[in-house]
Amino acid sequence: MTGTSAVKKNKVALVTGITGQDGSYLAELLLKKGYFVVGLKRRTSVICTERIDHLFGHKKFKVEYFDLNDVSCMYRLLQKYKPDEIYNLAAQSHVRVSFEVPESTVDGIAMGTLRFLEAIRNTLPSCRFYQASSSEMFGDNPNYPFNEKSTFMPASPYACAKVFAHHLMRNYRESYGLYVCSGILFNHESPRRGETFVTRKITLAAANIVAGNQEYIELGNLGAYRDWGFAGDYVEAMWLMLQQDTPEDFVISTGETHSVQEFLETVFDSAGLFPLSKYIKTNPRLFRPHEVPYLIGDSSKAKRILGWEPEYKFKDLAKLMYSEDYKKIMEKKNVN
Helix, strand or coil, X not given: CCCECCCCCCCEEEEECCCCHHHHHHHXXXXXXXXXXXXXXXXXXXXXXCCCHHHCCCCCEEEEECCXXXXXXXXXXXXXXXXXXXXXXXXXXXXXXXXXXXXXXXXXXXXXHHHHHHHHHXXXXXXXXXXXXXXXXXXXXXXXXXXCCCCCCCCCHHHHHHHHXXXXXXXXXHHHCCCEEEEEECCEECCCCCCCCHHHHHHHHHHHHHCCCCCCEEECCCCCEECCEEHHHHHHHHHXXXXXXXXXXXXXXXXXXXXXXXXXXXHHHHCCCCCHXXXXXXXXXXXXXXXXXXXXXXXXXXXXXXXXXXXXXHHHHHHHHHHHHHHHHHHHHHHC
């Protein structure tokens, strides 16, 4: 690892999207490193803090209400906490859903990032800012594997918004000298993944079928290939990006690609469910209007500069997710 800034005592970090998969893993990592972590979440009528409930007793952890559309809220939080680092992980992150609610998706991702950058520039220009970019930005580009210089060809409203935010980050870095950088993260999963994402939908269904709670799973396109890693590995890369002497953008990936079909087979084989055809039904409603067929990343720059490499392999990740879902389902079943 080269060009890394020393971690000072009592660093303060703001993390948007704190209740999500990445936010929870990142909060754990930062707390272990001695940070005071302020998690930011939207005000909703539904309690959705299960991923961070275990952190509420920590003396260096606090949650504040926040909205990417509320500029006054951003300024207030920057003035109140004067954070050393901000990690912007909040967004409507479902690609298929972005076709159904394109305006709100684009506003939250694109304009939300712009509002944050303006707040930092005008209030706390010394603050370091991480933006969650996405491998979906490469879209229909046939020239893989993708690195930091690959051409973006977004194929969804979600991806278009991410491209806008990504270029905006570079523009503010070059125009105003801000320490801002984007992590172009390929798909990253975990037992904390949302239940509507295809990987978690598969592991949860397999566990429920084994437990006798359901008979089959409905899925869309099984032929899409993705570069899947473990979210716990990827949040470390986020942190490393903000510790360098010079801000840069990085691709974070495993360098391997596997189809949804392969993920499905790995999980159901681990669960002892075969033949596979007995448990799978195709639902046309679950297909995206435009599907990106193949994504694979080249994170050699991250390895060279950050010293980062993924630890979890594809099959180990799939089996971990299934085993955790099965354990939780059986614990709940035994209690009832």
